[in-house]
Amino acid sequence: MSARRIGRRVSANMELDRDRLREILAAEHSFYGSGRAIARIDDRFNPGTRDFLVGRVKSGMRVLDIGCGNGGTFLRLSESSESGFGVDNDPAHICMAEDGLRENGAANVEFRLLDFLEDGDALEPESFDFAFTERGPIGYGGHGMRVALRALKPGGTLFCEMFGNLHHQEQADLFGVNQPRYQMIRTLEKARVAMERNGVDIRVAADILQKRYYPDIYEWLKFQCSIWMWTGSSFPAPDDVRLAMFAEPNATESGEIETTHHVVWVAGVKIPMRSGGAGSGGSRRT
Numbered sequence: 001m002s003a004r005r006i007g008r009r010v011s012a013n014m015e016l017d018r019d020r021l022r023e024i025l026a027a028e029h030s031f032y033g034s035g036r037a038i039a040r041i042d043d044r045f046n047p048g049t050r051d052f053l054v055g056r057v058k059s060g061m062r063v064l065d066i067g068c069g070n071g072g073t074f075l076r077l078s079e080s081s082e083s084g085f086g087v088d089n090d091p092a093h094i095c096m097a098e099d100g101l102r103e104n105g106a107a108n109v110e111f112r113l114l115d116f117l118e119d120g121d122a123l124e125p126e127s128f129d130f131a132f133t134e135r136g137p138i139g140y141g142g143h144g145m146r147v148a149l150r151a152l153k154p155g156g157t158l159f160c161e162m163f164g165n166l167h168h169q170e171q172a173d174l175f176g177v178n179q180p181r182y183q184m185i186r187t188l189e190k191a192r193v194a195m196e197r198n199g200v201d202i203r204v205a206a207d208i209l210q211k212r213y214y215p216d217i218y219e220w221l222k223f224q225c226s227i228w229m230w231t232g233s234s235f236p237a238p239d240d241v242r243l244a245m246f247a248e249p250n251a252t253e254s255g256e257i258e259t260t261h262h263v264v265w266v267a268g269v270k271i272p273m274r275s276g277g278a279g280s281g282g283s284r285r286t
């Protein structure tokens, strides 16, 4: 594969089709509803989150998905788990998850509209063997972690996937979309500290980096609009010079647009309560 970039200069000389840009920017966008943008993925070192999780969930386990989205991952896991619960605070996502459930026919899975950070304590304590989030609301600090651990049985497993600091770094410089690049502490370390301070014995702490190639700037823009919509960021105008400034240095020899997809995985085991208080998993602060 030849992915060497043809230009590193940042100028705005590249000719873009403004009508096409206008059409894409004016279309309806949402996290799941922007129409799937075409992308080629170089995932040679990336096991894929779903595939990784499938191998971790065993029969007899009760599973909690925190921020289940359209339920895609959770429904896949339901094939190997005993039963499970997916929660999300976006009603549109829960509707999609329920549609997926009807199609899938799994009888051991339930979805519920719930803001986990606000109302996660309503879940029965110590009732899940495996809790996970794929870029959902927990991992970034002590509160969400404590709510998740409360729902998890002692000895149960917690898996958090979060956006990494290099995620979409190509567009972050130009469009300034809330990438946590200037944090004093990286996302992975933040999650690791929050877990360790709240009674999790860490077993995985990994940076997962993948390259994604869009056939052209228009396909990339389609994808990026869904992210801007999701993060509440403003869209550029069709004649915004940053679109050309983005396209030029990130184009490969074949004309594809190369981007970086960076997530971190931090996961471990909830330490059972011991006399003396160590590893209580519920009361410490970060």
Ligand SMILES: C[S@@+](CC[C@H](N)C(=O)[O-])C[C@H]1O[C@@H](n2cnc3c(N)ncnc32)[C@H](O)[C@@H]1O
Residues within 6 Å of the ligand: 066, 067, 068, 069, 070, 071, 072, 073, 074, 087, 088, 089, 090, 093, 114, 115, 116, 117, 118, 134, 135, 136, 137
């Ligand atoms: C990246 S998506 C999850 C993707 C999903 N696992 C899939 O299979 O497609 C992250 C989800 O977290 C949800 N979320 C964000 N904050 C939340 C909160 N406070 N409580 C519950 N869900 C939340 C979002 O609505 C979104 O659906």
